Amino acid sequence: MSFDLNSAETGGGTSEPMPDGTVVRAVMNIRPGGEGDGGWMKLSGAGNPMLDVEWTVVSGQHAKRKIWDYMHFTEKSLPISMRNMRAIVEANYGLLPSDMSDAAVAKRRCGFAELQGMEACLMLSIEKDAKGQYPDKNRPKAFLTPGESKYIARDGAAPAPSVAQSNGTHTHTSAASGGAPKPSWAA
DSSP: OOGGGSOOOOSOOSSOOOOTTOEEEEEEEEEEOOSSGGGGGGETTTSSSEEEEHHHHHHHHTOOEEEEEEEEEEETTTTHHHHHHHHHHHHHTOTTTTTSHHHHHHHHHOHHHTTTTOOEEEEEEEEEESOOOOOOOOEEEEEETSOOOOTTOOTTSSSOOOOSSSOOOOOOOOGGGGGOOGGGGGG
């Protein structure tokens, strides 16, 4: 099959990264690699489990732009990945991190299948290739949650506080304190 591409549109958008510190709302797409529970993970070059994540910006001047990232699940990186996944869930549902109501606690108990398609609020950084072989690219610098000054709610408005919040005492639920058990990849 051959094509006459002379009448096709030129360009395809910008290849320049979005500015450092840009805050966007984006949808999470996990690109399964056939490893781990449910086949959601891939193995890094060193053989460590990770999620291969593609983010698509959903609104604003950067709508439809893509950001690629990996969430690693080694002993050292697990706390960071767990913190980021919690922030993704809280941004998706508009939960304040201090909300320890039964409904909020239940929403924070999820697996990779539930994370697929969630919408989060990301602050971006620019990653430079140390060897200078590849162009600069965006990476998530932070995942923002309701209550943070730069957080963008789903509709673009400032988030309303959750109806049910904790009574001021912060309780942390973990497997060690009788909460949800850790999945096998978190062991």
